[in-house]
Amino acid sequence: MKIVGVGVGPGMLTSEASKVIQHAEIIYGSPRAIKLAQEYITCEAKNIGDYSKINELPSNAVVLSTGDPNLSGLGKYAGPDAEIIPGLSSLQVACARLRVDIADVVVVTAHGRNPTSAVVKFRQAIESGSTVFLLPSPEMGVDMVASTLESFGLDVPIAVLEHLGYPDEHVEVGNADKTPLVNSLLYCIMTGPAIRLDFNLKNKTKI
């Protein structure tokens, strides 16, 4: 089995990934992952119902993962013989847009298996002055970010990044007083002192 990262938006497939997809005998993925890879798909592509069961798929299966399989993706379900092919993640596109070095970022996944540890990790990172990239959940969103910053008395930027890589990509940067709005379900958040505001970018709003 091969687990292939298709990137977080259009045009992000690597040549290695597109070759694997072109030569696949059977493909599985979410509707969004299949759409991102569509131009290279030459075989049957089936929707995945239960991601935790990908190990029960045939050994020749090519499984598509949006973003990078190893960032809150399907990599964690990979069996011992699976091959993982990385893809561009939302973390990388967010860092490119906000001019943040990936080495300066603490990554927090709110929709992981352990919501309590995600909250603890987030608060510790904020308290220590780190910049945090957050894959949010309904409970851990921009309001939680703003209230955490306020509780520590921190005035640092909060960025909401929606539809990264898509034509309707939108990045809005505010702070705890003026929190950026979230208008979609496909978004991520970055907050912290490493966000650079001295640059120009299409589709970006400072509030």
Added chain:
Amino acid sequence: MKIVGVGVGPGMLTSEASKVIQHAEIIYGSPRAIKLAQEYITCEAKNIGDYSKINELPSNAVVLSTGDPNLSGLGKYAGPDAEIIPGLSSLQVACARLRVDIADVVVVTAHGRNPTSAVVKFRQAIESGSTVFLLPSPEMGVDMVASTLESFGLDVPIAVLEHLGYPDEHVEVGNADKTPLVNSLLYCIMTGPAIRLDFNLKNKTKI
């Protein structure tokens, strides 16, 4: 100016990156970056002498960065109007090979501007039980990793990953007692409890 990540090895260019390179009027990069992008280059490609001066290059320049420009790459030199196009980093390929989730990793860049803070960050991460991805330097290499683990009494894997993505890629996994060998200048290190050893991989040696 566009700063384009070409990935850490062959076949990692995204379709967006290869289109930008194909339509470039003038390209700058290191010899390795230019070689990775060679098949898409249709204009003159010049070697960069001093990376910190890329802002003095013409505004139509396409500057190639190995890996991801925002992971110890050229992104930090980007001017306010530059556009950064991400690429696959050694961190991602290492996480794919060793089955580690990127959210579980602390990234330390030894050859950055401040070697002392890199050592402090590395020791703090190891002491707290984190898994660390290290872009090494002559002073901060596998011996320093092993002695740090020993000083904290930690028995966790140490992986040396050489030539990631190239045909002669080699991954060797040991520990503080049996440290993996480094045979080249193009390598990175991962160490910590998140490294999974229960999988099979070509080109990988457990010692």
